[in-house]
Amino acid sequence: MSVNAKQLISDFKNGLWQENPIFRLVIGMCPTLAVTNTMVNGLAMGLATSFVLISSEIVVSLIKKLIPGDVRIPSYILIIATFVTFVDYFLKAFYPSIAASLSLFVPLIVVNCLILGRQETFASQNPVHRSFADALGMGIGFTWALLLLSAVRELFGMGSMFGLQILGDWYRPMVIMVLPAGAFITLGILIAIMNVIGKNATNDTTCH
Template identity: 55%
Template sequence: MQLFKDFINGIWNENPIFRMVIGICSALAVTTAANNGIAMGMALTFVLTCSSILISLLRNIIPAKVRIPCYIIVVATFTTVVDLFMKAYFPSLYEVMGIFIPLIVVNCIVLARAEAFASKVGPVRATADALGMGLGYTWAITLISMIRELMGAGTLFGYPIMGEGFTPWTIMIMPPGAFIVMGILVGLMNMITRKQVE
């Protein structure tokens, strides 16, 4: 039961994008296409999960005074794995993602979960939390991507959806479009939560 609570917490109650509003740099920058959102979400989920497991296993060994540098080294290791994997097997996607894959090293979500959760619990709970946070980030960033791609280009996952007569809303694939979509979605999520509480 506790594992399920840890898992579901990141998907809804403490969703990193829509609730805690952390790690949004990549959520705003790479979300011009749905494929980008899924790829970024999967990359972050992998790094977050592997880092949380290793940090949880080493929590009693890492000295308190150097814990943050140690966490960064662990995160950097798994980020390098993702970076090289994408560069080798998905070069076109790697080109689109640019600097945002290496920047997972300093993503607030990864470091926050390492400090606040993985360093305090066993590896099983750390895994459940990391998977929940990663999947919460993934669905949030993918939803933002889908809306921006649909309204900004008339396509979804690269396939035309809106038809010949559709006039793309160019603002949606520009930086202000990311803020508009995210603001609306945060507002909707707050409304849903308020209704549930009532």
């Protein structure tokens, strides 16, 4: 039982740092670069993607034995698309302003390779509880990464956080940060920082 619990925790923690979709695996870059210009957008995209990821990993893991190998990819896409459409309607109905600012990037979650990738490499080979732990970890890992990226871009690009003005009039916003080029620059710098931290962490453990 404790081995089982340990396994679950390690499945969950995997996505947070070790195999973080954005900073480690560098997958799902389309929404990452496109919608992280404000923190509200980054958070909403992270949560929407997490919901789709968790739901579809559960379903795929449950019915994996029923799906013939040759049509597994189209089957996954259908399942993912169902949940994405649900999110799309849900946001339009209850969070219209978020739906308007994310616009076409919500339907595009269908083709986020993070989601399809996890079905193929994890959910289709592991039991439901482990798939859930993996999806939760990956989802939170994706969300915090988007939030960090959008925090940097919104702060430097507009001097605000979550739409609240943080920096005063003395600060001249660096417009490039909210443009696509700013996304690449921020992502590159953040990955570099993550690599340095990652390296130090491994060095520490070898010192013991």
